[in-house]
Amino acid sequence: MNPGSVPAKFKVRIDADQCMLCERCVENCPYGTYRREGEHISVDSRRCVACHRCVAMCPRDSITIEEKPVDYRSHPLWTRESREAIYNQARTGRIVLAGMGNASDLPIIFDRLLLDACQVTNPSIDPLREPMELRTYIGKKPRKLDLRKKRNGDIELKTRLHPNLRLNTPIMIGHMSYGAISLNAQLSMARAVASEGTFMGTGEGGLHPALREFQDNMIVQVASGRFGVDIDYLERGAAIEIKIGQGAKPGIGGHLPGEKIDPDISQTRMIPERSDAISPAPHHDIYSIEDLKQLVHSLKEATEWKKPVFVKIAAVHNVAAIASGIARSSADAVVIDGFRGGTGAAPRVFRDHVGIPIEAAIAAVDQKLRSQGIRNEVSIIASGGIRDAAEVTKAIALGADAIYIGTAALIAMGCRVCGTCYRGLCPWGIATQNSSLTRRLNPDVEWQHVANLIRGWTLEISELMGAAGINSIESLRGNRDRLRGYLLDEAMMNILDVQPVGA
């Protein structure tokens, strides 16, 4: 079969009347779509991934990129995607890789949940005039307080609170490692979370010295590969997160190709240069919930019980029971990553077919922990394709304490969700280690964009809470009365424990 028989996905056109032959498109496209040929720019549309870098950089707006119409015979079952996957695998005999989150056309539950607003019987609250509290504490909480009345009548607090992370907003940035993304991307996000009083994850790539300045706002990750993990790393983080699974690829590990392991990443990850960094699917010291509990304890012991320890799992079919086991392992928070979660690279078959939606996972986990009377003692962090402030609000109303964003933070820095992160050629300097590309992302500029995004969403959450007559985020958490299901089936509404619209 001739490779050319799979048609190009995009059609790139240059308006020759507009083009001034500045060659910025040539310089900016790392995929080699453009070439200067004499007095014109020639285009190889087949190379285009629709990252839009060229469009953004063209000073004359002379470039147009369109999705190329399907030229296969239309068929309801054998879609373009299914046929092309077969052609590609017939050619290569390998697993098909894909980047970013689940690209299947499955219904998005968030879109079918509607929020409430006050009318007449209780006043909505104006966030411009009244205090609106989004401050959130993530970590273990006591079941009840132990108090003692002193002789002078004062109340003495006997309970010692567990260490918690204090968030000014329930929005955090999830774990994207140095290696998967560039140091400049990490630096931008780190400065943003420090500025907004929230946190980001390091991913499993270790903590680069340049990020130490922001370590009080960073959650260090311990994944199965244990890259970069030593006592210094653990002590620098504000919290520690054990990664068991990831929404984009539940049940499988990670792989950073050797060509990305440059000297800097090698040092940060504590692995040899140019060697593949493979995180196995299981942690080789965790084969049971008891083993997980031991690791949680070991990490707490190593850091003198001063730091909260989170455990991250992918949202899978039995997620509630798994989360319950985690909650009882003395972990301070359970992180659930839904099947829309992004990734640098995942087998396409996993990305699009394994796991469950985050909305259902939050509801099921929250309900299970409540039925066991332990919900209040552990935090729930939800992630996986959260796109706006309404979805944050809905996730919290379903039962999350806070959320992680990932892709949204990358988009704030310029990512166009072209889904080709796994090729390491990210033209925006995000998912790449190529210095000619990484220098395109200026942390002194981009941190502000990420901070603006978090601030903007936070303001919107305040407004949504105010409209619902709520001035403290504690009263939004698990408040499913403030949600209604629209065109959701009854079984799903039972899982979510929400009423239909009109009820």
Next chain:
Amino acid sequence: MCGIISVVDRSRSGMDGSSIKNALSLMDERGSGEGAGYAAYGVYPDFADYYAIHLFFNNLVEPKGAVDEILRAWGKIEHEEEIPTVEQPDLRRTRIPWRYFFKPDPTLMPGSDTPEEDIIMMLVMKINTSIQGALVFSSGKNIGVFKASGWPEAVADFYQIDQYEGYIWLAHNRYPTNTPGWWGGAHPFNLLDWSVIHNGEITSYGTNRRYIESFGYRCTMFTDTEVVAYLCDLLSRRHGLPRELMVRAFAPPFWDEIDRMKKPEMELNHAIRQTYGSALMNGPFAIVVATADGIVGFTDRIKLRPLIAAEAGDRLYIASEEAAIRRMESSLDHVWMPQAGEPVIGRVQS
């Protein structure tokens, strides 16, 4: 809307229900004739050691048989009777009010610090969720709740509350908005010693309900106020929070204020908010909670509902309107408007 009024006589002198009926009737425009009720403490001196379990029965055949059976399984019914009522022209009788004076057998709840209370709480939840046609709406010792769908004066006359004498009275005139006006939905709400009257709407109801459900409580009365009675029971009886701190959990200071506190106070307030964040109540409300040893009134954190307090001798009044208080006692020593979230507490002398 909704009108609330309460009074405690700190010297335990009894008051009959006639004056609070008049006071509540003054606030008729705060209701819609779809619910009113009264709670009185000290009304059953002859059965002071027994739990006075008040129920609404739909009929006296199936549901009553089931309730009799379950009560007998868990203790002894000392006395039972239909609560005396007098038909009123503008009150449609849809339920049969009944009362049992009941003593639970504490040996049946081993491992509990408060076995009698835990048995009563369990029985209330069990009857209300599993016996169709029976609803327990009052379950404290020496306490009676008298409520129905109707105007304040009709409900008072229906139960003849001027025949009862109590040292604490709570009264409520309802303007139902979110949920239908029905006998079970009228205030006060009660569990064990706790009785609650409330004006407003608790927008955190979903959070509060799911929080207390994880401790075994079940909401069955279709209104947001029910959770307040259960939260009081959880935080005060089961978790041992003093009343001031219980109110602090319900309507805590803002984080900015907590940040400015001195260290021990700051740590205490931090601990309350972090531990009891799910008990925090949001939305507009003015609430009065009573137990056998006093009353406490408080509003939401930005005071979106009115609350007035006044003193006259041994009596402390808390109400929606000063005029209603003055209907009960025209000569007041001191009248004030409590700050948002600030509790007003009236304790009975021990």
